[in-house]
Amino acid sequence: MFVYKINVLQELKGNIRVFCRVRPLLSNESGAVSYPNNGENIGRGVELMHNSMLHLLLLLSICLCMILANFCKLTFFIFCSAQSYSFAFDKVFDHSASQEDVFTEISQLVQSALDGYKVCIFAYGQTGSGKTHTMMGNPEFNDQKGLIPRSLEQIFQTSQCLMSQGWKYKMQASMLEIYNETIRDLLATSRTSIQDGAASKYNIKHDANGNTQVSDLTIVDVRSINEVSSLLKRAAQSRSVGKTQMNEESSRSHCVFTLRIFGVNEGTDQQVQGVLNLIDLAGSERLNKSGATGDRLKETQAINKSLSCLSDVIFSIAKKEEHIPFRNSKLTYLLQPCLGGDSKTLMFVNLSPEVSSTSESICSLRFAARVNSCEIGVPRRQTQMRSLSQG
């Protein structure tokens, strides 16, 4: 099949792949991120320089002694005090990477959903680090479109091309957010139904094949990119967004877009069933830095709690523990087939390059390194002959 080579490579690996993206500096603060320019980590490595408080205190006391003993050594100690942290992932995009550059790297992974794989791509990172820019971007402008609109365009274009080989596809879209540990249907037709239904509806269930159903969630048949674009617009208007000290337009929820793809080849009777999950997680943030109070505080606590559950799940998978605490939050339970099943899963870790974000970036990178080391099941194509499924 057309992306056979890539599929085989990913199947052999069985790990969650991680791409890192560093956004450009938005303020005139200086940056703390650099990239290796030689060796095997070109294009894969990222380095952060960090002066921790503990480090500075230690340095100050050493320096005081050094001033008394030998003034010249002071500069040497100041230089040595900044610690460098190096990480390597499957791919690192620096501040100059365009939306198109990023999409080019994932386009074949997206395509494999048409081949019958479950594909899951999610963005993780500190608030304001560029997750929404990476996943959604600004769909109104060609050069600013993010992964979600680009992926959908590609899926529709390719499915059209495959018609000449006998393939016919049916696609269904749904979109939800997890806000304060409650699921909201972003494609529900009125705002009331989004809020009313929250408590009692939307139970998450996984079947034996790892296919996820969320009860009562609106599922829309989509036949063209124009139909999907208007759904994305509708969903964007419903999403919980608020202004924080860290981001003018901060996503206060985890947002999950799902496209189910059913394909049948009229010539060979082969059937495939793929899923594409594209997820923009809410950003982690330090309460003292975000200055959150009232509703924002409650949201921040819910966001941090579910991200901490995600971290617990990743730790358990990495350590190959018998019990993986998927059920501890809605987010981890929803992501169970992507993290513990037979999906092709890719995580973007987004970074803010400012010096003031360094300790948060190091936390994100450590988490990402742990995710990268997780071995999940071998990706599996969902395919069968039409006669078998009918009989």
Ligand SMILES: Nc1ncnc2c1ncn2[C@@H]1O[C@H](COP(=O)(O)OP(=O)(O)OP(=O)(O)O)[C@@H](O)[C@H]1O
């Ligand atoms: N690669 C980039 N190029 C240009 N601007 C960017 C890039 N990444 C992010 N930005 C800008 O940085 C700001 C914050 O980005 P964004 O809203 O995507 O962050 P976020 O991680 O989704 O934050 P939150 O978790 O608070 O929702 C936005 O103004 C966005 O347009």
